[in-house]
Amino acid sequence: xxxxxxPIWGKLLLAVxxxxxxxxxxxxxxxxxxxxxxxxxxxxxxxxxxxLGIPAxxxxxxxxxxxxxxxxxxxxxxxxxxxxxMRTGRQERYDMEVRLFGVLPLKKVDIRVIDDxxxxxxxxxxxxxxxxxxxxxxxxxxxxxxDGKKVSPAxxxxxxxxYLLKLNDESITGKEALAxxxxxxxxxxxxxxxxRDGKEREVELLPMMDSCGKYKAGIWVRDNLQGVGTxxxxxxxxxxxxxxxxxxxVDTGTIMEVSGGTLYQTEIVNLxxxxxxxxxxxxxxxxxxxxxxxxxxxxxxxxxxxxxxNDAGRSLAMEEPVPIGLKQEIELGPAQVLCTLEDExxxxxxxxxxxxxxxxNVNRGIELRVTDPELIRRTGGIVQGMxxxxxxxxxxxxxxxxxxxxxxxxxxYGIFIENMLEEGAS
Numbered sequence: 001x002x003x004x005x006x007p008i009w010g011k012l013l014l015a016v017x018x019x020x021x022x023x024x025x026x027x028x029x030x031x032x033x034x035x036x037x038x039x040x041x042x043x044x045x046x047x048x049x050x051x052l053g054i055p056a057x058x059x060x061x062x063x064x065x066x067x068x069x070x071x072x073x074x075x076x077x078x079x080x081x082x083x084x085x086m087r088t089g090r091q092e093r094y095d096m097e098v099r100l101f102g103v104l105p106l107k108k109v110d111i112r113v114i115d116d117x118x119x120x121x122x123x124x125x126x127x128x129x130x131x132x133x134x135x136x137x138x139x140x141x142x143x144x145x146x147d148g149k150k151v152s153p154a155x156x157x158x159x160x161x162x163y164l165l166k167l168n169d170e171s172i173t174g175k176e177a178l179a180x181x182x183x184x185x186x187x188x189x190x191x192x193x194x195x196r197d198g199k200e201r202e203v204e205l206l207p208m209m210d211s212c213g214k215y216k217a218g219i220w221v222r223d224n225l226q227g228v229g230t231x232x233x234x235x236x237x238x239x240x241x242x243x244x245x246x247x248x249x250v251d252t253g254t255i256m257e258v259s260g261g262t263l264y265q266t267e268i269v270n271l272x273x274x275x276x277x278x279x280x281x282x283x284x285x286x287x288x289x290x291x292x293x294x295x296x297x298x299x300x301x302x303x304x305x306x307x308x309x310n311d312a313g314r315s316l317a318m319e320e321p322v323p324i325g326l327k328q329e330i331e332l333g334p335a336q337v338l339c340t341l342e343d344e345x346x347x348x349x350x351x352x353x354x355x356x357x358x359x360x361n362v363n364r365g366i367e368l369r370v371t372d373p374e375l376i377r378r379t380g381g382i383v384q385g386m387x388x389x390x391x392x393x394x395x396x397x398x399x400x401x402x403x404x405x406x407x408x409x410x411x412x413y414g415i416f417i418e419n420m421l422e423e424g425a426s
Contacts, residue, residue, distance in 0.1 A: 029100070032056070036098055036107045037357040041326050041418050042088045043116045050328055051083040052357070057102040060086075060111070061095055088113045118321035119417070121390040121397050122231040123338030123345045125268055126242060127286030128305060130261030130297055134165040134172045134195070135221040138251040143210045143218060152218040157203045159196065161254050164221065166193035174223040182207045182215045195257075222249060225256055228266055228284040230339060230388035232304070232400040232420065236321070238314050240295060241424045242305045243388040244400035244415040245363045261297035263307060264288060271341060273380040274409035282341070282385030303362055303415060303423040304388070304400070318345060325396030327365060327416045330355045335368065337401060339389040341378060348372040352393065353411075363402040366391065366414035381410035 032054050042048050060076045078084045080098065094111040137160055142152045158164070164172050167181045168191050182190070189206045207215040229243040240263070246255035266284040274280030294313035299306045319338070335352050338345055354367035368391070370381045379386075382404035389401040391414050400420065403413040 032100065033106055034358050037109060037327070038107075039110045039112065040096075040328065041112050041114055042086065043326075044088055044113050046116070047085055047087045048326075048328075049083055049085050050080075052080045053082075054080050054098075056080045056098050056100050056106060058109070059097040059099070061097075116323065117235070117421075118323055119233040119235055119397050120317045120321050121233055121319050121338055121392060122240075122317065123319075123340060123389055124231050124316055125266040125282070125284050125340050125385065126229060126231045126294065127264040127266040127284060127288075128227050128229070128242075128247065128261060128297060129264065129286070129288065130225055130247070130256065130258040130300055130305075131174075132163070132223050132225070133257040133259045134163045135175050135178055135223045136249060136252070136254065136256055137162045137164065137219050138222050138249060139220040141218050141220060143208075143216055145208060146211050146213075148211075151208050153205055153208050153216070154218045157205055158192070158194065158217070158219060161196070161252050163195040163257060164192055165195060165200070167191070169193075175221045178221065179214075182217060185215065187215055222251075222256075225249065226286065228282070228286065228385055229305070230386055230401075231263075232388045232390050233397060233417075234309060234314065234317055238295075238309045239424060240307060240309050240313070241388075241400075241420045244304050244402040244420060245387060246300050246302045247305065255302055256300055258297065258300045261300075261307070262293050263295040263297055263309070263313060265292040265294055265312075268340065268342060268385075271379065271383070273378065274383050274404065275380050276407055276409070279404050279406050279409060280380050280383030282383055284385065299423070301423050304420050306424045322392065323396045324417050324421070325393060325398035326418055327355065327357055327398075329396070330366065330393060330398050334371075335391055335393040335398070337368075337386075337389045337391050339386050339401075348375040350391070362419045363415050364413040365416045365419070366399050368401070368412055368414055370410040370412075376410060379409075381408075382412040383409070 035054055058078045058080050092113050096109040096111055098106045100106050139160055140154055142150045144150055172178050189204055191202055192205055193202050207217050210216050227247040232241045234240050248255045264286050266286050268282055269285045270283040272281050295307055295309035297307040332352050335350050336347050337350050338347055349372040350368045351371050353369050356365050386401050390397050391399045397417050399414040399417045401414050405411045
């Protein structure tokens with residue numbers, strides 16, 4: 001019997017070893033892929049260092065090496081296991097095919113060459129009022145008709161998170177306008193143009209009369225949103241970027257598409273420090289008055305809020321313009337954040353603890369820890385309302401604070417400045 005059992009155990013052991021080796025290879029493979037950025041930015045006509053530290057080669061199809069003239073256009077192979085110095089040519093886009101050990105294709109990197117630029121870091125609190133594009137559906141509801149029947153006309157046709165844009169080809173400008181339009185149709189079947197998952201579609205809906213004699217569709221909608229955050233930067237034309245993440249609807253979590261909005265001056269009226277398990281918060285009083293308007297908002301995206309400042313907004317810039325720092329230039333170690341806790345912009349010390357060159361969540365490319373004892377004393381670390389506070393390192397603006405770790409308020413995340421600029425330029 002023993003002679004028969006031993007071969008079986010030997011085969012099982014061999015299978016376990018093979019499976020473990022395969023699992024290790026898969027984990028290693030995915031680990032390497034995650035270290036490869038999808039997009040890299042380089043400054044036009046400059047030599048720049050890249051250090052990915054992966055056992056792979058990159059085939060760049062462009063005039064992209066210091067030894068080659070700017071007019072050439074051919075494949076340049078670089079060793080990505082060690083630091084590489086590259087020189088860009090004219091402003092353009094390039095592709096880099098990354099191959100593991102120079103053989104196995106891993107990923108294609110989009111290399112974008114941009115003009116060097118400077119930004120004014122801000123760090124001032126702002127209030128935002130934005131009008132949605134059409135109306136956002138935040139929920140469906142039932143109501144009673146005059147005969148006591150419960151109905152929900154929109155059920156199965158309209159979903160939470162839809163944007164209602166038109167009714168019978170007439171633009172829907174707000175929730176009150178939608179209610180009036182439904183009432184005016186007197187119970188007739190209507191065509192509603194809506195946007196869902198970025199695509200427009202039409203549905204036909206039959207409004208029904210409730211027990212009070214009003215025609216309804218059985219939906220809850222929202223047509224505007226407000227928020228408080230921090231202004232990140234101004235460029236030379238007065239264009240601004242703020243927050244580093246979008247303002248989402250409180251009910252659906254949807255980042256609302258906006259048709260426009262206004263940036264307002266904000267006064268910090270209360271600061272509640274954060275502690276483990278409970279994030280802190282800066283409360284601002286938004287002054288909704290034209291004389292306190294700082295500019296116009298034209299986009300609310302997952303990478304921040306963007307628009308252009310007026311003269312009043314530009315006059316609040318207290319810092320001098322500084323160069324931008326690209327993500328591959330960020331170093332682990334000391335950095336600074338600019339934010340306003342009371343009535344003026346202050347500079348506080350932080351430490352960059354990790355940089356995610358490849359990050360699916362663009363708002364969390366930078367990991368940081370507050371090291372300034374004064375900021376910890378006053379706020380406990382990072383608090384709500386600091387989103388958008390510019391992060392600086394080595395005299396360059398490298399990003400903005402976006403999130404705090406609830407169970408460790410002195411730690412948080414930031415977005416790369418290049419991701420904000422990309423969104424701001426679109």
